[in-house]
Amino acid sequence: MNITVRVWRQKNADDKGKMVTYGLEDVSEHMSFLEMLDVLNEQLTLSDDDPIAFDHDCREGICGACGVVINGIAHGPEVTTTCQLHMRSFEDGAVIDIEPWRAGAFPVVKDLVVDRSAFDRVIQAGGYISAPTGSAPDAHAVPVPKDDADHAFDAATCIGCGACVAACPNGSAMLFTAAKITHLGLLPQGQPERESRVIGMIEQHDHEGFGGCTNIGECTSACPKGIPLDTISQLNRDLLGALAHGKS
């Protein structure tokens, strides 16, 4: 198939940036989306043009490094990571717009690469259980109901890609934050820090410039791991509980 891509090109954080159009011929439908970009970059390199920078690593949908907005949708038309999207999802002759994540808290580094370090700082503000190495009791000392463990796992599958933020009209990272609150809050090991966790993470979330949540749900529909919207309800319950206990 032959396609046209319009790609956001921006030399660095200070550059204004613009969309640039490139044509690709003989694209195989079995190529992954990122392999299509690889092929384009080979062409650009050989024609003395600057290859397009994009983040990617495992290319099997688990590391969370990749992610671009394709035709206005975070990760493109299938609900999956960009690396797991294949060209068979597009028609011959298609014109495809490719842009970086758009969010105030994710400044563009170059082309399609953005700075998502705000996510790490939200985790630093309480997204953990304090369990010093070597201090742990036997793993069977505290049984965990299977349902709780399964639900904690579902929330813990978040890959930190940032699609939720890119998809949200408010640029909110509430789904990312809620996934961690839910994962740790469902487990007995996570109880002692449950209230300080939600307060700390929300404070940091706001401090990073992420927007507030207005329950639109774009986040969960773009999430390649299907993190459910009700994790945000869980977060709100935890937050109310913490505030009611006078935490701040």
Added chain:
Amino acid sequence: MTSNVSEQFHATGADIHDTRAPSGPIERRWDDHKFNTLLVNPANRRKLSVIVVGTGLAGASAAATLGEAGYKVKSFCYQDSPRRAHSIAAQGGINAAKNYRNDGDSIYRLFYDTVKGGDFRARESNVYRLAQVSVNIIDQCVAQGVPFAREYGGLLDNRSFGGVQVSRTFYARGQTGQQLLIGAYQALERQIAAGTVEMNTRHEMLELIMVDDKARGVIVRDMVSGEIQTHTADAVVLATGGYGNVFFLSTNAMGCNVTATWRAHRKGAYFANPCYTQIHPTCIPVSGDYQSKLTLMSESLRNDGRIWVPKVGGDDRLPSDIPEDERDYYLERIYPAFGNLVPRDIASRAAKYQCDDGRGVGPGGLGVYLDFADAISRLGRAEVEAKYGNLFDMYAQITGENPYEQPMRIYPAVHYTMGGLWVDYDLQSNLTGLFVAGEANFSEHGANRLGASALMQGLADGYFVLPYTLANYLADGPYEKVDDDHPEVVAARQAVEDRIAKFLAINGNRTVDSFHKELGQIMWDYCGMERTEEGLTKAIGLIRDLKDEFWSNVKVAGVNEELNQTLERAGRVADFFELGELMCIDALNRRESCGGHFRAESQTEDGEALRNDDDFAYVSAWEFGDEPTLHKEPLDYEYVEMKSRSYK
């Protein structure tokens, strides 16, 4: 096989011995060793600094634990966040000798299985320690909130993995690596918040700094600004993973590379057993020359799938249209006792032979069928879906084919590298002050790694071994401060800057990836599933020629002072050339078949790997030089009797 043709490519030096190896009864060795290590007063720890490169299971757990203990830690990773390290992609599980199933497991049995599984090429003391601390790992991870699979009673579930007869594998659906890494990442972020660990993301280590024969720091490149930075410390830990990407196509992440360990090797660290590579039989085959990576599917598929090829090559009918009597279920035919469940290396080689003989299927004839038609008619589609649904979905997403209607196509792919930098019992390399953890070192797995043991080793090294052995080294510190204008620092920086300038100045006609793909093909053809004297000799010549062309004809666009992904790759590929050559020399020297190394000249009449314990029961530790020098570390087995395997 009497003369050793490898000697035209290398010298042989004095034997090497692990001077930190413990003695006494094996079950007391680690405890005694720990008791004899020096302790550091908590008040003094903040004066001692450690650099940790890599944030996978080994690196993140080491940095978090050392930071928590009070040392000043600087951590580095090339990704945009420590959570992206490739440990995250491990699927299956993590072994631990908990014996929660009451099925006869024990520390001794895990030790025994691992030594045997490693084909008697790992050290007994190290493996025993690994089995011992395996139980602490599970406790630690549960305390951190890792959501392992549980039973209805609330206790942890286990499964049997990789052909062992006990159920000792803990798992979190098919995403165990992800959950363990997130646990270690969160522990690391907690220390970053506490100020004990300084995190440097998007920084790539490009040189090791040696001062007065001690590892004292690293030169790194800030991958966003291109700034070349110097970081010094009292000790350096490399936890930078394996080198499977020398093959270009592998199940590794795109960024996985050998540069950190190879730069250390060039500074004098011995590289051990580079030829030991693990090739996994059930991966999704290559679909075209644009292919950038290969995806692993769990081996559990072989429990119910039947592997076959058409009896006649070039049969382009739909597989479902090929009648039974025109199919060759070759594993069931050749290995009637084990059938489709023969070990990884046998299944992989058998697929290669079918394809070499022209009976392969799919694009390029590089695939064999894995057929669930019988399983679906026997168990029903619902049960097959319940067991393998996620794998079938993954296959359908990547290939666009429906595996419920047509058989899957599979082909082997490089998955893990057992070789790495040589370390002693303390995980210290032969360079004082340089410690190596996880897949980056060579120890524990011998010539072959068992399933669910990689995660175990990474976390054992980082949480429970390094914090003791590194403290023992740091107890003699702090060492004299190294200034940025120290001649060794200046020289290391200069070497990095010169190399980058050279890449940018060549301005040739070929892309970095085109060289990497060609190198990978040479490695796959001659240093892959089956190695021969003739093939390896040829490969060394091909690699040298290609390396020369690379250094005169590669095209690296852009400048250093920006995010430049081509420049990053050029540096990694340049090191893969040198590593690839050493892998071939190592494979040429090892005139036996063991674990992940199969020499066609060394097999039984049945085509089984034939080990040669009389001549090759040693670790090959290579010293860098114009011509590498081989140092042998003899291996002794006091507890596990050396035996060979049979699957007929």
